[in-house]
Amino acid sequence: MNGLIVFNSANDVVFQQLNTALAEHFFAKNADLFPENATASSIDGNIILQIFSPIINSQRIMHCQFDNTYSSFQCENGLNFAFGDLLGYSFIKIGQRPVEILKRHLGVAIALVRHLYGANLFATQASSVQEELLSTCLQSYEEHLWDEEQALLLEALPRLLINNELNRVVHSALDGALERLRDLGHQRIHALLFASNKFVDSATSKQALALSATDLVFLTLLSRSLQRDGRQLNRSVAVFLQGVSHDPHSGCVPCIAHLSQLSKGVLLVQLVEYANLQVASSMYDTFFVLQKIITLQMQGDADAMKPTYDSLESFVKQTLDALKRSKLKGDEVDTSLKKFIAKWDNLKKMYGDFFRSVERELLVRIESNIPSFMDELKQLFTLTCCDSSGIALDQLPEVASLVEGKMLEISEFLAVKAERNITIDAYLEDFPGLIHFVYVNRSTGLMIAPDLRPNQLISKKSLWSMVEFTRNYLKKGHTTVMWKDKTFNYSYFLWFEDKSGGPMKSIDMQQHVVASLSSNNAFKPQFEPGLLAADYYQQLTEICFPKASPGKVKCYELFCIHLGLVTSTCAVEHSRRLAATIADVADENN
Template structure:
């Protein structure tokens, strides 16, 4: 049984994704409680929202009370027979993940579900304006991740994009081809764009225009996941999808980047992704941040925290002011519907501002009640403003040309198509490393700053069972969350080792003076971040925050984070494994060539 249910602030069901066994189980519970007549079964995987509301409202209501009154909401509930529930929250929406898997794994699935929701909806979560297309995209991405990739693909186990290794000459040809594509887009009036070439789910190259916001590690993984989720024998060769990318976290305009992704399936398992940014980034960033500040003041008022209310209001006032300024600065020509929306938004904010000013003078409870009754309408107007000001992609009128540029790329790379397709199936073979590293049976080398990885492909007859590989990563992560960046252990058959380290831009090792293990013990948390705290790219930018914690005086762009997982035969000693790890990194650097990995 596995499923996801999302509730809004009124505890109404706004989204559900249940597999058949869970849908049938919920129907049985509904019949036992008299919510459905005996003998009536829900058909398919969709359960009536009223039934879900009546069954789960006590749990969700209790969750909200724990959050509002005690600021100590449930993280999970463990039930009999291995049936578990995990909670999540995003902008006032409560996510409930249900499954017959361990809480830790369910928590990771929850983190991915929340991240995919942000990619599909931006700030306008499950709103009517977003339309059924965004909900369908979210469902397809979740299906692809949970049923196809989560337990099968090591790229999604590690949440990093596999890199295809090709020779320097071919690499140069690919980059020049993508640069020419971006130049065509720039001349067509699309100055902020990215072009990515993927072969058999491995990244060949990712080029960007100068004005485009750099892609985050999670953006690469999401784009790959989305292209796989939308792939089917009946799918068209070209398709355009609206999404909201994240952008690198150290950029002031990151967090929500409205984009059109044009997916073209070319010859030889090649996929070309043309990503067009179409909204004003400073404006979008202001409005997007306002959503989170607005949700914070709602939470503070629900908790009755009078001390935190004034700072929360001042923060909201600042962000609303920045939003109104950005609207004037970046939207010179405003259509009538947007102009009317801005006037309504300004009027509602002025009304709220006056009530807050009056409340802070005499702290009358009646004023606070009036404020709380006006917050929902202000929130709806903020959503409407986001839709009109940030989600209007009508300026991207060159979608037909995107198909033409994709055809040009296919023609230029046609003579290499078969080679790239074959190379993708034999990207890295562990056999090539056996002579220099006796006893090594598998490795996974990850550049967390780029979100890319190098590893031998998993094969049906490989020596290391998949279960061992997945277990190894979970164990390494559990120790990393305790602050241990080097871990070595063994079982009856294999010797495992895990290393995490930092480098500067020149490739020199960076050593932190912070004792991570002692820091995590003293803070009583797995890291200095908000939940969820699972290491990964999709669940959150864990490694960026880790680098920031270890090197607070360095800008995140100047710190690179690397991970290396190695599996040796059990006879290999710890000393030998460490030496192999050191030489393996140097060997891979030589193989990759001039382009630093």
């Protein structure tokens, strides 16, 4: 049994994806709610609401009165629930898998919603394409990719290692794509190349916002999901990327992603940023701060409301200033903007009255006026950040053909190299007893590892359980873990380097975790360690190096599996030399 249900603030079901087993379970347990002669396939939002109403209402009461919501609970027969929220929407993940796995899948689902909808979650203005893409990506990830691909397990991109001469050919082709896109009038653009799902290279214009590691993993998941039906991929999709966290305009970058399947399994992704970034980022922040003040109002926390309101006022002002500078035109935009300003002026006056008197009646008036203000904010976001109709997309396939032509001579080699990118055989002489490794640059989201093959000593089950085991210890502050079973010796290392590749000593993470258990400032991410749900490693870096400039600290992980006969001392020495070897091969310090 497996499923995802999303409720809005009014407890209406806005999205549901239930597999047959779960739908039949609901039908068997609640047959009296279904019309006569109904079947499990006829389950709709109203029936779902009746089944889940007690849980949702209890969750909201726990949130409003105690600020202590359910994160998960376990039921009989192995059926578990995990809970999450985003901008006032409640997400419930249901399945017969361990709670930790459900939380990870829930985090990925919420990340997909953010990337596919932006701030306008499940809005009526959004096309049905978003819902179709969300369903496709969720099904592909949960039923196939997560259980089959070590890249999706680790939420990182396998990097294809090619020599400098081939790299120059690839980069020249991508630069040619950018030049052609600029000729077509696009200035903020990216071009990324993959071979058999391995990252080859990318090129970015100076005006574009740099992509984050999370964006790369999302684009990989999106392309893998769309490729599963076996059709030739040539499609444009509206997405909202995140961008690098230290850029002031990060968080919501409206883009058109054009995915083109070239010859020999090569995939080209063209990204065109089309909206005003100042408008998009400030409006996106407004959504989150508005949701925070709504939560505080529900909890009756008047003291915390004032600084949150100050933040809301600041972001609204930034939004209006950005809209003024952007000079966006159109009757619909002008009308929406006037309504938004009128709603805000009214709300602003009521907040001013409330903070002077702190009367409950004024707070009730505020709460009754916020929904209409939210509606105008969503409408303004739709008109200014979701309208890509003015972008010329007809020539993007032509650009893909241009790239394909420049790479005809090496496409077949890339396809073959992607199938045999790295083999463990190449490392056996220098590292006897090593049977598998995974090296991940968490700052870029790229990984280097041998592909898993059926005839290898290591099984998928061993690697999957190893990763989950290390993540559990990482959450407790352990950055080095070693253990053995009857067959293998496992080791895991996480470390930090500066931009020149020098080691950096962080705070004692174990002491920090213990000390933060009773602190309100504890490092307690909502989801499991990874990139998609939230950049866990970026948060970890900020905790370990609070005074370091963003982007100046690089984070790495290394997983190693040795035969059980290898001693721990030898495994540590191998890991140290292996990390240095891979860094040289991958030119990590360049």
